[in-house]
Amino acid sequence: MAKALQPNPFKRYQELSEFIFELRQPSQASLSKARPPLVELNPVAVWQMISFILALMIVTLLIK
Incomplete structure (x- = not known):
């Protein structure tokens, strides 16, 4: 490929x-x-990043 x-x-x-x-x-x-997906390599970091992005979205929506 x-x-x-x-x-x-x-x-x-x-x-x-x-x-x-x-x-x-x-x-x-x-x-x-083929490399394994990031969620398999480091699932904690993936969920921390998802949580951080969601927290930013919530704060942004609360400010408006």
Whole structure:
């Protein structure tokens, strides 16, 4: 998939069919590079950030 995002056009997919094939049949290399979601890596930090954003929204709505 990173091949589709290359800044150099000569390193990108030459045909649309190559891109579609890799989307449907991903290689093992691209599957092993997948990182786990942030909520699995650090769930406490995720919920703290969500709570902080919600608190800011509440304060903003109370001020208006």
